[in-house]
Amino acid sequence: xxxxxxxxxxxxxxxxxxxVLNCSFTDSAIYNLQWFRQDPGKxxxxxLLIQSSQREQTSxxxxxxxxxxxxxxxxxxxxSQPGDSATYLCAVNQxxxxxxxGKGTTLSVSS
Amino acid sequence: NAGVMQNPxxxxxxxxxxxxxxxxxxxxxSHVYWYxxxxxxGLKFMVYLQKENIIDESGMPKERFSAEFPxxxxxxxxIQQVVRxxxxxxxxxxxxxxxxxxxxxxxxxxxxxx
Numbered sequence: 001x002x003x004x005x006x007x008x009x010x011x012x013x014x015x016x017x018x019x020v021l022n023c024s025f026t027d028s029a030i031y032n033l034q035w036f037r038q039d040p041g042k043x044x045x046x047x048l049l050i051q052s053s054q055r056e057q058t059s060x061x062x063x064x065x066x067x068x069x070x071x072x073x074x075x076x077x078x079x080s081q082p083g084d085s086a087t088y089l090c091a092v093n094q095x096x097x098x099x100x101x102g103k104g105t106t107l108s109v110s111s
Numbered sequence: 112n113a114g115v116m117q118n119p120x121x122x123x124x125x126x127x128x129x130x131x132x133x134x135x136x137x138x139x140x141s142h143v144y145w146y147x148x149x150x151x152x153g154l155k156f157m158v159y160l161q162k163e164n165i166i167d168e169s170g171m172p173k174e175r176f177s178a179e180f181p182x183x184x185x186x187x188x189x190i191q192q193v194v195r196x197x198x199x200x201x202x203x204x205x206x207x208x209x210x211x212x213x214x215x216x217x218x219x220x221x222x223x224x225x
Contacts, residue, residue: 004153034213043202043218044154089154097167098144098156099204099214 002027002094006102013080014110021075021105023090028068034099035064035075036089044089048075080109113138115205115217116185123223124193132188132220136205143186144214145178148200160186161209193224 003026013019023033032051036044048057048064050073056065063076077084087106091099116135124130136143145157159167160180171178175193180186190197200221204214 032213036216041221044204044216046213046215049213091154093214095167097159097209098170099146099154100156101146101154103153 002030002092002100004090004092004100004102006088006090006105008105009103010106010108012108012110015080015082017080017109018076018078019080019107021077021088021090021107023073023075023102025071025073025092025100027094028071029094030068031093031095033064033066033073034091034093035062035073036091038087038089038104040087047088077107080107082109082111085109115203115215117201117203117217117220119220120218121221121223123225125225126194127192130190130193130197130222132190132201132203132222134186134188134203134205134217136186136203137207137215140205140207140215142206142209142212143180144204144206145186145188146202146204148202148219150199154202157188166209190222193222195224198222198224 005024007022034049035047050066061078066073087104089104091101141162143160146154148154156170158178175191177189200219202219203217206212206214
């Protein structure tokens, strides 16, 4: 059974710092992996989608990598800003239908 | 191009009542997924529907919960005889194609059962 783990559960950093969020999954047979952002009381915003054949994706200050064989993905945020404060969720698409989510990393960026 | 729409955004029900949650997918998307987020837990898949068909309902509780996606109109998640444990945020997502495709999420419906 696929399990997705995100470490750390919470992270506090000062503005301007570069940071890495980690996601690991137990079964490497995945179709793709998605990173989402969730603000308190709000829905999910898709940040990056990495197909199983890809190694990384970039969007602005965000870079996500995927190492399928070791069951790991990282989300790198450059030059963090207070507006980046949110919960970041990692999800894998294994069977092609349902996404399996980690519990998220709650990020707080102080000014 | 409107995103995934859900209504109501907040729903309060008393124990034993019925809750109906609606989801309109993004324009052109015919694949809809429902997820539930319980307090202090991650999002859990409930059901995947394509127009008029339930494709995968492996995450749906066996009793009181049902879902549909008619040919016309939004997808509906229906919870009969709600209990306090049903209080959660319910999210709908849609995709253009099945399998290996990016899912886009709505704002969610927050159900509170008194």
